[in-house]
Amino acid sequence: MMISDAIEDEDKWLAEGIAGIQHNAFYMHRALDSDNLREALKYSAQLLSELRTSRLSPHKYYELYMRAFDELRKLEMFFKEEERHGCSVMDLYELVQHAGNVLPRLYLLCTVGSVYIKSKEAPAKDVLKDLVEMCRAVQHPIRGLFLRSYLAQISRDKLPDIGSEYEGDGDTVMDAVEFVLQNFSEMNKLWVRMELQGPARVRDKMEKERNELRDLVGKNLHVLSQIEGIDLDLYKETVLPRVLEQVVNCKDELAQYYLMDCLIQVFPDEYHLQTLETLLGACPQLQPTVDIKTVLSQLMERLSSYAASSPEVLPEFLQVEAFAKLSAAIGKVIETQGDMPVVGAITLYVSLLTFTLRVHPDRLDYVDQVLGSCVKILSNKPKLEDSRATKQVVALLSAPLEKYSDIVTSLTLSNYPRVMDHLDSGTNKIMAMVIIQSIMTNQACVSSADKVDVLFELIKGLIKDLEGDSDDELDEEDFNEEQNSVARVIHVLYNDDPEEMLKIICTVRKHIMTGGPKRLPFTVPPLVFSALKLIRRLQNQDGDVAGEEDPATPKKIFQLLNQTIEALSYVPSPELALRLYLQCAEAANDCDLEPVAYDFFTQAFVLYEEEIADSKAQVTAIHLIIGTLQRTNVFGVENRDTLTHKATGYSAKLLKKPDQCRAVYACSHLFWVDDQDGIKDGERVLLCLKRALRIANAAQQMANVTRGSSGPVTLFVEILNKYLYYFEKGNPQITSAAIQGLIELIKTEMQSDTATPDQISDAFFACTLRYIQFQKQKGGAMGDKFDTIKV
Amino acid sequence: MVLVLAIGDLHIPHRAPDLPAKFKSMLVPGKIQHIICTGNLCIKEVHDYLKSLCPSLHITRGEYDEDSRYPETKTITIGQFKIGLCHGHQVVPWGDLDSLAMLQRQLDVDILVTGHTHQFKAYKHEAGVVINPGSATGAYSSITYDVNPSFVLMDIDGLRVVVYVYELIDGEVKVDKIDFKKTPTTTI
Numbered sequence: 001m002m003i004s005d006a007i008e009d010e011d012k013w014l015a016e017g018i019a020g021i022q023h024n025a026f027y028m029h030r031a032l033d034s035d036n037l038r039e040a041l042k043y044s045a046q047l048l049s050e051l052r053t054s055r056l057s058p059h060k061y062y063e064l065y066m067r068a069f070d071e072l073r074k075l076e077m078f079f080k081e082e083e084r085h086g087c088s089v090m091d092l093y094e095l096v097q098h099a100g101n102v103l104p105r106l107y108l109l110c111t112v113g114s115v116y117i118k119s120k121e122a123p124a125k126d127v128l129k130d131l132v133e134m135c136r137a138v139q140h141p142i143r144g145l146f147l148r149s150y151l152a153q154i155s156r157d158k159l160p161d162i163g164s165e166y167e168g169d170g171d172t173v174m175d176a177v178e179f180v181l182q183n184f185s186e187m188n189k190l191w192v193r194m195e196l197q198g199p200a201r202v203r204d205k206m207e208k209e210r211n212e213l214r215d216l217v218g219k220n221l222h223v224l225s226q227i228e229g230i231d232l233d234l235y236k237e238t239v240l241p242r243v244l245e246q247v248v249n250c251k252d253e254l255a256q257y258y259l260m261d262c263l264i265q266v267f268p269d270e271y272h273l274q275t276l277e278t279l280l281g282a283c284p285q286l287q288p289t290v291d292i293k294t295v296l297s298q299l300m301e302r303l304s305s306y307a308a309s310s311p312e313v314l315p316e317f318l319q320v321e322a323f324a325k326l327s328a329a330i331g332k333v334i335e336t337q338g339d340m341p342v343v344g345a346i347t348l349y350v351s352l353l354t355f356t357l358r359v360h361p362d363r364l365d366y367v368d369q370v371l372g373s374c375v376k377i378l379s380n381k382p383k384l385e386d387s388r389a390t391k392q393v394v395a396l397l398s399a400p401l402e403k404y405s406d407i408v409t410s411l412t413l414s415n416y417p418r419v420m421d422h423l424d425s426g427t428n429k430i431m432a433m434v435i436i437q438s439i440m441t442n443q444a445c446v447s448s449a450d451k452v453d454v455l456f457e458l459i460k461g462l463i464k465d466l467e468g469d470s471d472d473e474l475d476e477e478d479f480n481e482e483q484n485s486v487a488r489v490i491h492v493l494y495n496d497d498p499e500e501m502l503k504i505i506c507t508v509r510k511h512i513m514t515g516g517p518k519r520l521p522f523t524v525p526p527l528v529f530s531a532l533k534l535i536r537r538l539q540n541q542d543g544d545v546a547g548e549e550d551p552a553t554p555k556k557i558f559q560l561l562n563q564t565i566e567a568l569s570y571v572p573s574p575e576l577a578l579r580l581y582l583q584c585a586e587a588a589n590d591c592d593l594e595p596v597a598y599d600f601f602t603q604a605f606v607l608y609e610e611e612i613a614d615s616k617a618q619v620t621a622i623h624l625i626i627g628t629l630q631r632t633n634v635f636g637v638e639n640r641d642t643l644t645h646k647a648t649g650y651s652a653k654l655l656k657k658p659d660q661c662r663a664v665y666a667c668s669h670l671f672w673v674d675d676q677d678g679i680k681d682g683e684r685v686l687l688c689l690k691r692a693l694r695i696a697n698a699a700q701q702m703a704n705v706t707r708g709s710s711g712p713v714t715l716f717v718e719i720l721n722k723y724l725y726y727f728e729k730g731n732p733q734i735t736s737a738a739i740q741g742l743i744e745l746i747k748t749e750m751q752s753d754t755a756t757p758d759q760i761s762d763a764f765f766a767c768t769l770r771y772i773q774f775q776k777q778k779g780g781a782m783g784d785k786f787d788t789i790k791v
Numbered sequence: 792m793v794l795v796l797a798i799g800d801l802h803i804p805h806r807a808p809d810l811p812a813k814f815k816s817m818l819v820p821g822k823i824q825h826i827i828c829t830g831n832l833c834i835k836e837v838h839d840y841l842k843s844l845c846p847s848l849h850i851t852r853g854e855y856d857e858d859s860r861y862p863e864t865k866t867i868t869i870g871q872f873k874i875g876l877c878h879g880h881q882v883v884p885w886g887d888l889d890s891l892a893m894l895q896r897q898l899d900v901d902i903l904v905t906g907h908t909h910q911f912k913a914y915k916h917e918a919g920v921v922i923n924p925g926s927a928t929g930a931y932s933s934i935t936y937d938v939n940p941s942f943v944l945m946d947i948d949g950l951r952v953v954v955y956v957y958e959l960i961d962g963e964v965k966v967d968k969i970d971f972k973k974t975p976t977t978t979i
Contacts, residue, residue, distance in 0.1 A: 767896035
């Protein structure tokens, strides 16, 4: 209620003030039209009296001021035309000082002063000096600020700058600088006067008003920056020190923050670079509540852009030791503002790091130094809990990753892992994922075991359980994603040199073994396949690598593989382990290492026997064993017999009859390998097929008994196809009579009363018969062979 | 004209970190009408990725697949063609053409798509066409040495199917094509 009343009142007063101005302006215009100087002065003074009010906030006062300003322009034009009023400008200057009240008097004086300078009847510097001193008479903050702002506005184009018409003997750019600096100082003093005191609501209102006025003060700095005669030396010797003096001495938080920011914005980056020490030196002298880190960040941001847009200035950066100075300044600020929260300090270093990466990307020592400073801040403090601070640390760590697409560069930063150590375990994992993501996106490759070690230390939050991990936070999906990321990254660790590659594999193994049963199923397979790829590379190399004491050999790697896959038994992960053992067995076969291959098969069988109980899993497992065994040719007769015997035995013992049947006829292929020196034991093939047939028969009978109808004839058709397979291959034990018999059997089964019609097996059979027909029509040897089979 | 992507044996993340970048940029959603996948993705992320390329996704189970619910075999009809899908580790001897022919007869399909060997194959036999899209990531295989990443795109148009095979050889994508025609009411 009260506030809206106050606003209403202000609007009323403003309206009154404007009315007053308009009223007096009317008469002033009449006076101007009739060239009546006395009347013009009288009414303009009255008009200007409206600006004597204390009742308006800056925002509203500005509106009043602008009206007055417009009227003063007309007055100025009148003053300039001496022939109209007959008064010399010198006399005019005297005359207006007779105005009754000080504020109107000074506005008029400034207006005449403008004309005076333009007339060149007096040196610009003298007039300016006089005016800037006279304005001291107004000490009310708002009125004073607007008055001096008026002075600044009208004097702007009349400064004795280099090359300006007002430059002359005794009128130099120094005078211009002096004038502006003085006006600036006085304005700042006035501004700071509006102290923030009293109850919160009053303070807030005052702060708002102060902010509304700040551009008036800042404008002076802008004017300074536009003075052409100010070169680097002048800036360095005079302008900057004076401005900073004012900024520091006013001891006002609002002013200091605004003016530092203004200073950085209006003057060229080149100047800042060359006056870095002075500029930075002011920072610790500012009030402790000033948000100096934003100021410093702004500065660093500007300097980074400067470097980015003009690469030719880079040597300058080195020459002025920009990095060292900034680094020291930040250190000082943090030291002085002892109670600065961690997030503030880290944010500063993030800015410095951004600067460093943009300006000196090749100076890894600088980058490491920044990280080192952060480590110092984070030490002696408990693990970060503040989420904003954590975010900043993540930003800090992500910056080098983004800059250097080659992860190895970031891995050389010795302080990088130390910073990571200070993150809480959740954020640590997030950061590890960021690192992996960066590697994958940039398609980077890590090719030395040392660097792999460093990398895995960095991502150890994903590799193993760390202290501080809370168990109940384990989200399964997140966990799987993390582990799959680790798995993926293992594939980018690579070196052409087998020795180094083996070292890499051992390093990875060392780390993943600490992962525990939950992680091994994810991390072991990629390591195993990495090792198998290495073995394949070595396969083609013959003999020992000259000079190597302990060369990488397939045998050594197989030993490693054995131990690695064994770890899966602690999970336990028998199905996965079985598959991996079989992969190794096949690889050992290709290396001609019979005992190694045999051992791997043994391991696989042991797992099958002891660990794989699920019947569906058993079916897949046995087919994998059979498939692998079928391809191995390294075994001597005895070993081969043992293994094939085992395979067939287990096949026949599967739970469901159809599964038994299929596994057994698959075993037939163990005794017939189609290459040149492959085994071709026709008899044992037939034995398998016959056994399969018996099982199929039993299956049919069982179905009859249990379901009242025989099952589909699919199994018989499958076996028929196998008979055809071997018949074609020339297995003498497979006769066309046997095939004929099978065909008849199938036909009978299909037509029997108890048969369940089945579209699929019917189609299958039809296809098979069609195939036989096709072969018959082939002619030649094949045609003859099939001739005896009647479909 | 129906475009069918045949792809499989990615083995992510066991044997490969990701699809080759050049393949990834070619496989864009909205261009393909069906995906048939031989299996061994191996993780859900890959399934989701394929699904994002095309909602009509058919997969059969590979022996390393995380999701054990994928079927062992699948038959789909697209246009005039019956297509059979099976990973192939179930068919012993692995990669044996005659044994695969038996599977083809069993499923009674015009085209059998199968994997496991990581080697691209496309050939015609009595029962029809067998296509092996190879391994899309060039993953290690105990059966095939020097695997080049590959996948197959089938363009089915009436009774004709054009099989495009994309292979990544020495960093460049090479394309080859093979034509097959089906005679009406009988298999190819």
